[in-house]
Amino acid sequence: MSEFVIYAAEPQDAEDLAALRVEAMRESLEVLDRFDPQRARERFLKGFEPEQTNKLVSGVMPVGFYVLRDRPEHIWLDHLYIHPKAQGGGIGAKVISQIKAYAFAKGKPVRLGALKQSKANTFYQRHGFQHTHSEEFDNYYELPLEHIKPGTPKFILKRAKPEDAEQLADLRHEAMKDEWAANGLTNYPLARSHFFEDFKPDATWKIELEGELLGFYAFHSYPDHFYLDMLFLRPAAQGKGIGSKILHHLKEIATKAGKPIRLDALRISRSNEFYQTHGFSVIHSEGYENIYEFTPEPAFYLETASQDDFEELQHIRYTSMKESAEANGLFHHDKAREMFQNEFAPEKTLKIRRNGKTIGFYVVLNHPDHLYLDMFYLLPETQGLGIGSKLLNQIKAQADKQNKPIRLDALCISPANAFYQHHGFHLTHSEGVNNYNEYTPKCLTKAEIA
Numbered sequence: 001m002s003e004f005v006i007y008a009a010e011p012q013d014a015e016d017l018a019a020l021r022v023e024a025m026r027e028s029l030e031v032l033d034r035f036d037p038q039r040a041r042e043r044f045l046k047g048f049e050p051e052q053t054n055k056l057v058s059g060v061m062p063v064g065f066y067v068l069r070d071r072p073e074h075i076w077l078d079h080l081y082i083h084p085k086a087q088g089g090g091i092g093a094k095v096i097s098q099i100k101a102y103a104f105a106k107g108k109p110v111r112l113g114a115l116k117q118s119k120a121n122t123f124y125q126r127h128g129f130q131h132t133h134s135e136e137f138d139n140y141y142e143l144p145l146e147h148i149k150p151g152t153p154k155f156i157l158k159r160a161k162p163e164d165a166e167q168l169a170d171l172r173h174e175a176m177k178d179e180w181a182a183n184g185l186t187n188y189p190l191a192r193s194h195f196f197e198d199f200k201p202d203a204t205w206k207i208e209l210e211g212e213l214l215g216f217y218a219f220h221s222y223p224d225h226f227y228l229d230m231l232f233l234r235p236a237a238q239g240k241g242i243g244s245k246i247l248h249h250l251k252e253i254a255t256k257a258g259k260p261i262r263l264d265a266l267r268i269s270r271s272n273e274f275y276q277t278h279g280f281s282v283i284h285s286e287g288y289e290n291i292y293e294f295t296p297e298p299a300f301y302l303e304t305a306s307q308d309d310f311e312e313l314q315h316i317r318y319t320s321m322k323e324s325a326e327a328n329g330l331f332h333h334d335k336a337r338e339m340f341q342n343e344f345a346p347e348k349t350l351k352i353r354r355n356g357k358t359i360g361f362y363v364v365l366n367h368p369d370h371l372y373l374d375m376f377y378l379l380p381e382t383q384g385l386g387i388g389s390k391l392l393n394q395i396k397a398q399a400d401k402q403n404k405p406i407r408l409d410a411l412c413i414s415p416a417n418a419f420y421q422h423h424g425f426h427l428t429h430s431e432g433v434n435n436y437n438e439y440t441p442k443c444l445t446k447a448e449i450a
Contacts, residue, residue, distance in 0.1 A: 004063060004091055005249045006098070008158040009053035017055065017065050018044045024081035028118035054156060056091060059252040066095055068102065075103045077112040096127045100143070101151035105210055110143040153210055155242055160204035160216065168204070168216050169195045175215070175232040182268045183288050198229065207233070207242065214242065219250060226254050228263040247278050255296035258355040264289040300387050305349035305361065313349070313361050314340055320377040324414040328433045352378065352387065364395055371399050373408040392423050399441050406439040
């Protein structure tokens with residue numbers, strides 16, 4: 001999960017970032033017996049300044065944020081929080097590189113504080129920060145300017161404002177004038193007036209690097225598709241991978257939403273090759289333009305269940321196994337519900353979400369000598385899309401990494417048996433109405449299994 005995009009924070013981000021901070025600080029504060037989520041939330045909201053805050057987004061999910069305060073003698077790193085689920089993936093290290101590049105450009109050292117019992121102390125020391133002093137609860141660090149090497153900063157996305165229209169129109173003209181001319185479109189005043197008519201600040205994002213405007217894009221969401229209305233970079237900023245990173249990010253958004261992206265490009269334009277390289281296909285042409293579409297593969301994401309999900313997950317389980325249970329002469333709705341209620345452990349249950357809806361769930365129990373796939377259900381209408389296969393491959397990768405077999409049971413009369421066998425599981429034995437299957441990791445030898 002080390003790939004992310006940096007967005008300039010906005011006032012409406014306050015609550016989400018406060019909640020992220022609470023989760024990131026929980027472990028360290030619990031060690032000190034100082035964990036008070038309400039106090040932590042209120043303290044952050046009181047000092048929240050969006051203009052000094054940058055949020056880190058992977059796909060569509062905020063995974064962290066940082067706050068830099070440019071003071072006369074130094075840069076103060078006031079906050080750097082990565083959500084626990086995103087830690088260990090290299091995001092923090094990349095943010096530190098970003099901060100170092102900023103500090104080098106400013107010609108100032110970086111200073112910060114960290115809770116004494118926090119793992120952050122080791123993290124900052126590993127990245128060259130030197131301990132300067134300690135107070136009651138915090139250690140304080142500095143990264144001297146002479147220890148900072150020049151780096152390559154990442155661009156930051158900032159939502160446009162109405163007053164940006166003139167500057168963005170100028171940039172668009174700079175980026176497009178040669179291609180307009182190549183297509184015989186030389187009425188530049190008309191093109192400029194069309195831009196002002198179409199400009200929607202809320203859907204437009206400026207691409208900035210150290211305060212310099214490199215480009216912008218406009219991305220609109222409709223019920224059945226996204227529309228990439230504009231993506232322009234100054235000529236000097238082209239060919240550096242910025243456009244590719246933006247497009248990759250937008251494709252992640254589309255994949256998560258399960259909607260295609262559409263756009264148009266002049267027929268005589270280098271952008272045609274660019275979009276085709278990134279998986280867009282021409283669906284038709286009109287006048288001077290080619291119309292493109294990117295269609296994402298069926299997407300899903302996972303969320304940990306809560307107690308409130310019981311009824312929905314019970315319905316999914318009921319719907320998914322009804323036919324097989326009846327074929328085995330077992331189906332009894334009330335008994336199945338009672339059994340699931342007794343076994344339901346929300347903290348161990350991962351919901352499978354797609355297009356904003358829960359379409360299934362699974363439970364993997366991690367035992368000392370094996371993993372047990374206790375439940376794995378998908379709604380019938382979402383089966384056959386490759387979602388189950390992708391998830392099972394992820395679980396198998398987990399087993400390979402831990403060097404443990406996976407065990408599970410399936411009703412004797414059930415298409416699940418063929419599914420699991422197709423994915424490398426083999427039947428070990430049968431009892432009553434159940435088949436018991438096992439997957440053996442590639443790195444696990446027969447001797448180790450025995």
